[in-house]
Amino acid sequence: MRIRTKSICLTSAGFLALCFTAMGAAAQAAASTDATSVETGSGEIVVTASKREQKLRDVPSAITVLGGDTLAHLGVRSVRDYATLTPGLTTQDSGSPGYGKIFIRGLTTGSLQQSATTVYYIDDVPFTASSANGGGAFIAPDPELTDVERIEVLKGPQGTLYGASSLGGVIRLVSKTPDPSGFSGSARTEMTAIDGGGVGYSASATLNVPLVIDRLALRATGFYREAPGYVDNIGTGTDNVNRSRFKGGRLALRWTPTERLTLDAVGQLQDIDTRGPALETSVAGTLTPLYGERKYSNFFDAPTRVRYRLASVTGRYDTDLGQIIATGAYLKSTLRTELDLTSTYAPLFPVFASVGYVYPANTGVAVVSTVPAVKKTAELRFASRRLGGIEFVAGGFYTHERIASPTDIVARAMATNTQLPAPLGSIITTPVNDAYEELSAFGNLTVYLADNLDVTGGLRFAHSIEDFDASYGGVYYTAFLGGTVQLPPVHSSHDQLTYLATLRWRPTSTLSFFARAASGYRPGGPQVAAVVPPGAQAKIDPDTVWNYEIGFKGDFLDRKLSIEASAYRIDWNDIQLYTIFNGTQLLANAGKARVDGFEVQASARPTGLLTATANLGYTRSRLTEVDPGVTAYIGAAAGDRIPQTPRWTASATLDQMIPFGGDLQGQLGATFRYQSDRVTSFPGSLSDPNIRLPGRTTFDLRAGVSYRSYQFQLRAENITDRKGIANYMSGAPASSYLMRPRSFSISMSTTF
Numbered sequence: 001m002r003i004r005t006k007s008i009c010l011t012s013a014g015f016l017a018l019c020f021t022a023m024g025a026a027a028q029a030a031a032s033t034d035a036t037s038v039e040t041g042s043g044e045i046v047v048t049a050s051k052r053e054q055k056l057r058d059v060p061s062a063i064t065v066l067g068g069d070t071l072a073h074l075g076v077r078s079v080r081d082y083a084t085l086t087p088g089l090t091t092q093d094s095g096s097p098g099y100g101k102i103f104i105r106g107l108t109t110g111s112l113q114q115s116a117t118t119v120y121y122i123d124d125v126p127f128t129a130s131s132a133n134g135g136g137a138f139i140a141p142d143p144e145l146t147d148v149e150r151i152e153v154l155k156g157p158q159g160t161l162y163g164a165s166s167l168g169g170v171i172r173l174v175s176k177t178p179d180p181s182g183f184s185g186s187a188r189t190e191m192t193a194i195d196g197g198g199v200g201y202s203a204s205a206t207l208n209v210p211l212v213i214d215r216l217a218l219r220a221t222g223f224y225r226e227a228p229g230y231v232d233n234i235g236t237g238t239d240n241v242n243r244s245r246f247k248g249g250r251l252a253l254r255w256t257p258t259e260r261l262t263l264d265a266v267g268q269l270q271d272i273d274t275r276g277p278a279l280e281t282s283v284a285g286t287l288t289p290l291y292g293e294r295k296y297s298n299f300f301d302a303p304t305r306v307r308y309r310l311a312s313v314t315g316r317y318d319t320d321l322g323q324i325i326a327t328g329a330y331l332k333s334t335l336r337t338e339l340d341l342t343s344t345y346a347p348l349f350p351v352f353a354s355v356g357y358v359y360p361a362n363t364g365v366a367v368v369s370t371v372p373a374v375k376k377t378a379e380l381r382f383a384s385r386r387l388g389g390i391e392f393v394a395g396g397f398y399t400h401e402r403i404a405s406p407t408d409i410v411a412r413a414m415a416t417n418t419q420l421p422a423p424l425g426s427i428i429t430t431p432v433n434d435a436y437e438e439l440s441a442f443g444n445l446t447v448y449l450a451d452n453l454d455v456t457g458g459l460r461f462a463h464s465i466e467d468f469d470a471s472y473g474g475v476y477y478t479a480f481l482g483g484t485v486q487l488p489p490v491h492s493s494h495d496q497l498t499y500l501a502t503l504r505w506r507p508t509s510t511l512s513f514f515a516r517a518a519s520g521y522r523p524g525g526p527q528v529a530a531v532v533p534p535g536a537q538a539k540i541d542p543d544t545v546w547n548y549e550i551g552f553k554g555d556f557l558d559r560k561l562s563i564e565a566s567a568y569r570i571d572w573n574d575i576q577l578y579t580i581f582n583g584t585q586l587l588a589n590a591g592k593a594r595v596d597g598f599e600v601q602a603s604a605r606p607t608g609l610l611t612a613t614a615n616l617g618y619t620r621s622r623l624t625e626v627d628p629g630v631t632a633y634i635g636a637a638a639g640d641r642i643p644q645t646p647r648w649t650a651s652a653t654l655d656q657m658i659p660f661g662g663d664l665q666g667q668l669g670a671t672f673r674y675q676s677d678r679v680t681s682f683p684g685s686l687s688d689p690n691i692r693l694p695g696r697t698t699f700d701l702r703a704g705v706s707y708r709s710y711q712f713q714l715r716a717e718n719i720t721d722r723k724g725i726a727n728y729m730s731g732a733p734a735s736s737y738l739m740r741p742r743s744f745s746i747s748m749s750t751t752f
Contacts, residue, residue: 049152049172050444051161051325051393052383057553060456060504060514062155062566062599064089068148068176072188074653074671075700075715075745077227078142079171080726084673085651086153087599087617089171091140092644093726095277095737097227097244098306099337100140100727101644104155104168105570106595106621107545110643110681111688111729112578112634113137114587117167117522119158123175123266125312125329126377126399130164131436132525132540132576133468134403135371139335143308144246144270146204147186147221149174156547156568157520159498160442160458163397167520167545167572176206177264178217178254184208188749195721195742196294197230198240215256222249230741231278235297241276248308260318265311272306278726282734285689287725290733294741298340299364299414307334322384325395328377335371340364343732345409345427348476355479359424364414369407376400386448394443401436409474428474436523438464444500452507458500458518465493466525490526492539511554514566518547522576524589533582541589543574562603570595577636579629590627593642596620609657617649635684644727646695648676663708671700680728688730696724696739709752715745 046053049063056065064086066076076082078097083089092101092108101108107117116136120127122143129136145151151173158166187205202225210217224247229240248270255263280289281296291297312329345365352359381395409428411420419425440462448454468491473484498519506512524540532538551566574589581588601615621642630636651673658666676695681688699720704713717740718724724739 047150047152048174049154049170051381052391057510057555058504058506058512060502060512061516061518062088062549062551062568064151064153064155066151068145068150071145071148071151072747072749073669073702073713075702075717076145078145079140080739082151084649084675087601087615087649087651088155088169088597088619089153090645091726093278093737093739094138094140094337095242095279095727096274096304096337097246097272098140098142099138099304099335101137102140102171103644104153105547105568105597106619106642106645107168107570107572108642108644109575109577110634114576115522116165119162119164119166119170121162121170121172122268122310123173123312124314124325124327124379125310125331126162126375127331127333128165129373129375129401129403129436130399130438130464130523131401131403131434131466132523133432133434133466133528134373134401134436135335135405136165138371139333141308142272142306143173144204144223144225144248145173146188146223147176147206147219147250149176156516156549156570157498157518157545159518159520160444160460160500161393163440163442163460163462163498164438164464164496165522167522167543175250175252175266176219178219178252179208180210180212180214180217180254180256182208182210182213184752186749186751188747190745190747192228192743192745194228194230194740195744197741197743198228198243200226200228200243202226202246217254219252219254220249221251223247228743229275229278231276231280231294231296231738233276233298233301234291234295235299236301238276238301241301242274242278244272244274247271262316264314264316266313267311268308269310270306270308272304274304276301276303278738278740279729279735280738282728282736284730284732284734285691286734287691287693287728287736289736293723294738296735299342300338300340300366300412300417302338302340302366304338305334305336307332309333320385321387322382324380324382326378326380329375331373331375331377333371333373333375335369337369339367341367341409352475352479357424357475357479359411359420360413362414363420364412364417365409365427366412367407367409369405371403371405374402381442389448390446392443392445395441397438397440397442399436399438401434403432403434403436405432405434406430407432409476423475423478426474428472428476430470430472432470432528433468435467436464436525437466438462438523453505454503456500456502456504458498460498462496462498463493464496464523465491466523467491468526468528470528472530485530487528487530490528490539492524492526494524494542496521496523496542510556510559511552513550513552515550516547520545520547524576527586529584529586531584532586533584536581536584536586537588540576540587541574543572543576543589545570545572560605563600565598565600567598568596577626577630578633579627580633581629585633588627588629590630591623591636592625593621593623595622595642609659611655612653614652615650619645619647619649621645631684634682634688635686635690636682637684640682640684641679643679643681643690646676646678648674648695650674660705665706667702667704667706667713669702671702673698673700681730691728691730693725693728696722698722698724709750711747711749713745713747715747716742717745718742 229243549568
């Protein structure tokens with residue numbers, strides 16, 4: 001059996017696009033199951049981004065969809081990998097899996113951003129914290145991409161259907177579901193070597209077991225991966241220190257007691273442990289290596305620990321008028337990081353000594369941050385069938401989040417990396433407790449003015465409350481403020497409305513045009529500064545966006561050519577920015593911004609054996625207004641470019657199948673990626689000097705052979721070994737976070 005895999009990518013950070021990547025010349029039915037959970041008889045891709053089943057071409061918004069088999073075929077391992085294939089999706093790397101920022105369409109405020117502007121979903125479960133103080137901006141969810149049906153990236157605000165924090169959009173990871181019709185499974189193993197670095201390997205397996213034919217099935221997945229390192233910590237003598245270990249699994253149970261009712265129960269867990277970050281120490285204010293390529297010097301290896309625990313239950317009941325869907329979920333996630341801050345705090349040791357806190361020689365300083373979050377969610381919605389000239393989705397949503405997030409700056413003996421005894425061991429301690437609760441109602445209504453012309457309006461009302469308390473203690477506060485600072489508990493509440501309006505025209509069955517206007521918001525919260533001067537904001541209001549875009553999607557030449565495009569403009573108001581008010585650092589609604597962009601992407605399939613794709617994206621994001629206090633603190637001014645956002649992105653793939661006869665087939669392919677330069681901060685910043693990160697172009701090559709249900713592949717990634725700087729952290733010395741160098745992989749997989 002020959003395997004053909006296709007990934008439909010409907011993108012837009014401007015222009016909508018469709019990418020179609022092939023892994024074979026036959027078995028179209030097998031291909032369709034890779035990219036979607038549903039396919040019509042004509043082979044149309046169907047997605048659920050609008051919380052109802054729709055043909056991808058008919059969705060009047062910008063979406064990118066990548067199928068699970070395509071991700072494996074292209075060597076995609078993480079969000080950092082598929083972001084480069086998704087125009088408009090950007091990651092701000094912090095050197096370790098699961099740690100960093102994710103944002104869409106340039107909606108970020110840089111290194112000081114506290115809460116997320118893009119929401120991550122695992123199936124129907126929101127992963128990202130909504131709270132302004134929940135640490136959502138620092139968590140880049142990185143679930144293992146094993147047994148994944150597809151990834152949907154929804155561009156632009158999704159406020160009416162997905163609610164809080166979806167300013168830029170939503171990322172949805174859709175898992176494969178149990179199949180009660182028969183037994184099946186898959187297995188895959190891979191080995192990867194990094195040029196000048198280490199060697200890693202991975203293994204995964206999935207079993208689908210029908211317990212009662214056509215009624216009850218269990219699907220079990222397990223995985224283990226050792227990701228190789230390529231950076232050395234000369235301070236400890238650890239080579240390839242940034243190696244990571246991924247392990248976990250997923251159990252899914254599907255029960256269909258009647259033809260109308262389906263129940264799904266899912267439990268999954270994942271652990272990610274990274275020995276040290278992928279960074280290179282740089283000469284302050286430059287990208288020049290201080291100790292040599294791929295080297296840094298810390299007195300300890302700076303590990304990162306990530307934990308995901310998720311349980312959910314979903315019920316679907318079909319009625320004559322539509323489908324009722326109810327979902328309840330419990331998510332517990334933990335991000336724990338350690339960093340060496342000796343160069344920042346050791347200069348304070350003489351000051352501490354002057355008030356009686358004498359630190360011994362060879363004392364280092366580490367910051368230990370933990371973001372443990374518990375998020376409980378429930379949603380009930382009704383998705384109607386087409387009822388004459390209308391169809392609609394309506395429902396309610398509830399979430400409760402609790403964060404207990406300590407950040408401790410501690411003194412450690414450099415020789416042993418053990419914390420000094422009290423009171424010297426605790427330089428600064430900031431235990432934080434935050435609780436966030438939201439209740440919302442939403443609905444989208446589509447009215448068909450004609451069979452090929454319709455309008456959609458959407459509305460969501462959300463009421464949220466947040467309670468916060470914290471204290472600040474340790475040697476630092478004793479020395480400078482006379483002792484521990486205890487904040488009084490603070491409370492805030494907000495009501496928010498979001499809107500959607502679209503117009504869609506389908507002149508033919510293979511061509512559609514749309515115009516869309518949508519709003520979104522990011523929750524505000526209480527002012528949490530240790531000292532709040534009189535007249536300062538007592539609470540932070542939500543910041544909001546309005547997104548306006550037009551686009552088209554079409555298949556031509558009997559679907560041998562697909563082109564999709566869109567252009568957009570975003571107005572971002574009341575941006576949550578750090579400012580100076582009466583000499584005190586505060587968070588405030590202190591600016592405005594505008595983003596203009598476009599994307600265009602084409603997919604050509606001239607023969608059953610050759611597929612080519614190409615896309616181009618442009619994002620121009622800049623501040624249009626900021627308060628004087630913002631300029632004084634972070635150096636931002638009207639007209640400044642928003643940090644971390646490349647103006648131009650591009651990617652292309654080419655795949656050629658080679659029939660050898662019988663069930664034997666070969667494959668050759670290549671991937672091209674380009675990202676233009678970025679800036680790390682604002683031009684006037686003194687504490688975080690602006691550095692321009694150079695653009696990056698990479699090429700990947702792959703070759704494989706398949707025989708019946710077995711596949712074998714060789715991949716060479718970043719074959720020119722082009723050095724890439726993912727992020728930069730200022731200081732003396734500074735740190736450059738590195739992208740993966742040239743690597744070579746060999747994989748074997750089978751299905752049964």
